Amino acid sequence: MRLHTGVGENGGRMRHLGVCIWVVVGMFSLSFLAACGSEDGPEPLCLEDAECDDGDTCTDDICDAEIGCRNIPNEVVCDDDDPCTSGDRCSAGLCSGRPADVDRDGVVDLKCGGEDCDDRRAGVNPQAVEGSTQSSCLDGLDNDCDGLIDGEETACAQFQDEYADALGLTDNSLKNWLENLVDRHSSLGYEDAKEEMFSWVDNQGGRVQCVYTGEWVETSGIPVNEVMNTEHTWCQSWGADSEPARSDLHHLFPTMMVANSVRGNLDFGEVVEPNWSVGGSLRGNDYWGYRVFEARDEHKGNAARAIFYFAIRYDYPIGARMELVLRDWHALDPPDEKELQRVDNIEVLQGNRNPFVDRVGFVDRISDF
Ligand SMILES: [Ca+2]
Numbered sequence: 001m002r003l004h005t006g007v008g009e010n011g012g013r014m015r016h017l018g019v020c021i022w023v024v025v026g027m028f029s030l031s032f033l034a035a036c037g038s039e040d041g042p043e044p045l046c047l048e049d050a051e052c053d054d055g056d057t058c059t060d061d062i063c064d065a066e067i068g069c070r071n072i073p074n075e076v077v078c079d080d081d082d083p084c085t086s087g088d089r090c091s092a093g094l095c096s097g098r099p100a101d102v103d104r105d106g107v108v109d110l111k112c113g114g115e116d117c118d119d120r121r122a123g124v125n126p127q128a129v130e131g132s133t134q135s136s137c138l139d140g141l142d143n144d145c146d147g148l149i150d151g152e153e154t155a156c157a158q159f160q161d162e163y164a165d166a167l168g169l170t171d172n173s174l175k176n177w178l179e180n181l182v183d184r185h186s187s188l189g190y191e192d193a194k195e196e197m198f199s200w201v202d203n204q205g206g207r208v209q210c211v212y213t214g215e216w217v218e219t220s221g222i223p224v225n226e227v228m229n230t231e232h233t234w235c236q237s238w239g240a241d242s243e244p245a246r247s248d249l250h251h252l253f254p255t256m257m258v259a260n261s262v263r264g265n266l267d268f269g270e271v272v273e274p275n276w277s278v279g280g281s282l283r284g285n286d287y288w289g290y291r292v293f294e295a296r297d298e299h300k301g302n303a304a305r306a307i308f309y310f311a312i313r314y315d316y317p318i319g320a321r322m323e324l325v326l327r328d329w330h331a332l333d334p335p336d337e338k339e340l341q342r343v344d345n346i347e348v349l350q351g352n353r354n355p356f357v358d359r360v361g362f363v364d365r366i367s368d369f
């Protein structure tokens with residue numbers, strides 16, 4: 001807050017006084033000078049709200065010429081700079097939030113002093129029961145936060161499948177195990193892969209949907225390239241330009257030609273300044289000013305799992321910035337029935353599955369792709 005004397009800051013008042021003095025010198029008595037001075041009234045203590053800025057988000061700064069600056073507490077959204085709070089708001093002039101419970105399952109995150117071992121998944125916390133359902137035993141997650149995963153839980157012993165031998169593996173040992181598993185992939189070749197994708201894998205009653213824009217195209221086979229074509233989620237220029245990667249359906253998706261070229265070979269990211277947007281997908285700069293592509297919400301997880309699969313299958317690293325984003329997308333948009341059906345269909349065609357669709361918890365057990 002600044003103090004305002006009025007002296008030298010009030011150009012209008014000084015000019016007014018100057019006019020009065022000129023009149024006095026030319027024609028009238030000193031008593032008139034006194035009258036001119038009194039016309040000004042008391043000096044204003046401030047002139048505009050900007051002068052009253054106290055640098056505090058939690059106050060509204062208002063200039064009142066008679067009282068001076070007033071900084072009135074408000075209740076706006078703010079940021080208290082504490083990663084362990086959420087929903088920060090101003091109250092009584094201070095910014096504060098609730099203890100972090102990002103997934104809103106009522107349990108505070110482990111790293112913030114609570115007991116939620118996974119604050120991105122509401123179904124994972126100490127109150128969950130691992131073993132109560134088959135899916136809780138076959139998701140690769142420690143659903144009840146007790147340190148035991150799937151088949152390591154006594155209650156899950158009856159549910160075992162082809163991933164049972166990966167229990168307890170992490171990082172490179174898990175990567176290698178998964179690479180050996182997905183290696184049993186027989187390539188269809190590019191033309192046949194596209195034909196299968198448009199005519200069967202992603203064909204719903206004679207129509208195929210663009211994964212980025214949500215637009216539908218009527219087709220029974222490979223559509224006209226200028227309308228709809230094939231998105232390589234792991235871009236061809238990143239290493240998917242040769243076989244069998246080029247025709248591996250686990251990372252190929254139907255997209256409108258325009259959306260495909262807008263994505264180009266951009267990294268995935270969270271767009272804060274969009275310069276293109278259709279159907280929820282965005283292109284533009286991210287928070288750090290990098291140009292990125294953001295898939296619409298219903299495809300975020302699918303895109304993330306396609307990238308994780310490709311990195312394992314063909315032994316490529318994922319850039320650190322994009323990997324962070326994809327981990328969030330993977331948790332926020334878990335596999336649904338449609339995605340599982342797609343993996344089933346592709347397994348029929350090329351003989352392997354995407355393990356990150358089958359076991360969402362595998363991603364958490366690999367600290368660096
Ligand atoms: Ca929580």
Ligand SMILES: [Ca+2]
Pocket residue numbers: 103105107116117118119120121122123124125
């Ligand atoms: Ca949780």
Ligand SMILES: [Ca+2]
Pocket residue numbers: 130135136137138139140141142143149150
């Ligand atoms: Ca589990």
Ligand SMILES: [Ca+2]
Pocket residue numbers: 130141142143144145146147148149150153
């Ligand atoms: Ca457990």
